[in-house]
Amino acid sequence: HLLRFLLDQPTLDLVHVNNYRNFPSDIVSLWSQRKGIPTVVSANGSIYAYRYMPSFPLSKKVLYRLHDAFVSAPIRNAAIALAVSCAEAKHYEEFGVPRKKVRIVPNGIDLDSFSPGRPNDDLRSALPLGSKLVGFVGRLDPIKGLQTLLKAFESVSQQTPGCKLLLVGPDFGMKRALMSVVHERKLSGVIFLGPVSYDRLPNIYRTLDVVVTPSSFEIFGMSTLEAMACGKPVVSTRVGGMVELVQEGYNGFLVKPEDDHALANRVIYLLQHNDSARRLGENARKKALEFSIKRTADLTEKAYFECVSSDSQRAEFRDAQNTHSA
Template sequence: MVALRIAQVVPYCSAAFGGGYEYELSRALVKLGHEVTIFTSDRTPYRYRLSVDEEEAHHKVRIRRFRALLDLRELPVPPSMLPGLLDEDLDVIQTSEPFQLCSLYAALASRSRGVPLVVSQHLYYKPWDPLKRLGLRLSEALYGRFVLSTAKRIIAISTAARSYLKEKGVEEGKIEVIPIGVDADRFTPTAEPYGPLMEEAEGRKVILFVGRLTGYKGVKYLLQAFSRLLKEYREVVLCIRGDGPERPYLLQLESKLDLRERILWLGYVANRDMPSLYTSSNLFVLPSLIEPFGISALEAMASGRPVVATRVGGLADLVEEGVNGYLVPPCSIEGLEEAMLRILEDEGLERRLGREGRRRAERYFSWDVVARRILSLYGELL
């Protein structure tokens, strides 16, 4: 395939914070010999602005930022993005989520310039936040259907997202399931252990959770399952990396369950230290009630760690029951306890599940594999 000029259109992109789906995909596409420009706003999800005066380049990925006049509940409005897109010579435009205003600009540029549009769909549920639910309904009514009708193909990152699109009336032949990828060269079973965690664990086995401390992550069920687990298996600690609005409640629950000496609250751990954190654990648990994909679970798989997760969203695609981990129903304290205990009590099983998780991550989910699948999809449109 000849080198393509590709636009990735996204509301936010900060390479300093890991960049997200579009940035990592762009890096993989550049490695395969293509030119990629990310069109984004000057905002971040953390509510501060980035410079729009100069173009950025990270790992040969060009980034153009446009000033957002408003940021409506994580929906930045950068009106100068549309002229910016129209100024570029492009072969393909890709954007994420049809309800984003940036996706409207991508669709308008696609129609104006005759450039094929690809939309990636991550959401498969209605947002919990009432204002976000209202915003989603309004955006779908005002321009979401226009974006979907303009798109030549729609990438669903999970089978759950595909089902969501079909319920919205999108024809099945227009949808292709292509997952989010993982940097399998960075997240490996051979990464050096994370020193601070190893010191705190004091030789005990480690159960790891990585994620935001909010209700839909289901951490309260993990704490209750861990409390039950300790009655059967004592030489283990629970490590929680992350912060969020539910932290005060979880600390109260920790005290109520008498787990103060058993839980390590790491809070923020730098992105550069995450591979080491995963390899310092014996198993990874993600007890979410909803989960668009489950990137942390995929990173744990690539790091050679067994995964216990709930059967929701993208997690049902990542974990193959009894092969690289176990799936349990959401909110199931008993299910979480039984799955964790099964792995902790059998070191041979722990190693086998970890090996298979690594193999599965390399074979199906590495960014190189994902980028090649997306390039093949682009090729069908040109």
């Protein structure tokens, strides 16, 4: 069906391919380059993310390397590569994409939906009055550092009686192991909420006192940004794109991956110092305002224009953009 679709297409000005090591993306990239159509590629963390997955199968690593040896031309020969962070830009360069082809286009979010506000009482109503609520939002996946989070929460719950840990997101093969840790360590304050619809996320963030992202790697940190947009203080790991979102002591805290003691200490501090937590949350919102959907769209449009226009048109477009920005 994909090949038939491509053969039926009239002449295209540009093709934008999402993800790498993906059969449809490979086919479309090869087809477009064979036709002489400029290609924009968005790897979305798919180039080297597997390096940071502790349980990533060796057999898959071998397959990835074989793929890279024989089918890497589509990404290396793309007219422009879009990176969501400086961390991903470095991945492109390591992979052989010239830096002059890479454009930083951060992810954007709906800043009206993800905004500070009073949560409804759905989550809080089942908890004792005044309970503190720490939360994680994302896949229950080995790369997310959830074993470290549970170790940290053991200390947090001892220092902050009645505190609860809310784990929000789909199971990617870790829930059973995490539940075993919860039972072994008798962590009665851990709540597995499971996957939720996207429109419920803003209310969940507003309900939390602190949002934690303890990943071993994040190419960007979407849930961290969403929490920041809702005015919440965050504790994240000093990895990948996180360091471009979280400024230590200004809008959150950064700790080393797998350091449960540092993670616990930062969470405890925020739970016990309301004024500091409020200040960091306000600054988090200010930082999040830099990541609107409009900005992402404008930067993507600019990259498209670079691909399809002449030198004189590009100069005219840049002048118009600069005038608009001023």
